[in-house]
Amino acid sequence: MTRTNVGPGEWSTVIAVLLSAAPASADQIDDDFIAAIANGGIAIGDRNAAIGMARTVCALLDQGTTRPLLVMKLMKDANLSARQAGYFLGVSTSAYCPQYRSVTNNPAP
Numbered sequence: 240m241t242r243t244n245v246g247p248g249e250w251s252t253v254i255a256v257l258l259s260a261a262p263a264s265a266d267q268i269d270d271d272f273i274a275a276i277a278n279g280g281i282a283i284g285d286r287n288a289a290i291g292m293a294r295t296v297c298a299l300l301d302q303g304t305t306r307p308l309l310v311m312k313l314m315k316d317a318n319l320s321a322r323q324a325g326y327f328l329g330v331s332t333s334a335y336c337p338q339y340r341s342v343t344n345n346p347a348p
Contacts (some may be wrong), residue, residue: 242255262290272331273286273322275334279330290328296309297336299312300332301336309328310325313327
């Protein structure tokens with residue numbers, strides 16, 4: 240096996256090459272979701288928690304949970320207003336489960 244020595248200044252280049260080889264689609268969806276939430280006036284304290292909550296919305300839709308129950312859950316669990324919860328629900332479905340756009344009355348962006 241051949242070893243390649245990488246100096247301290249070259250690590251950033253090696254990491255950049257490795258990261259550029261990784262698929263960016265999931266990260267881009269997450270980034271777009273977070274940007275949409277922020278643009279909607281919803282403060283994001285924890286990016287990963289917001290993404291997790293959006294994915295939970297999709298899982299609950301998979302289980303047949305209705306839009307009004309999801310809005311109430313988001314209001315309670317995330318301390319959102321009714322408007323914010325509805326917006327979060329719409330953005331979540333657009334980003335992570337577009338098959339439910341018609342259920343949440345969210346037109347395609």
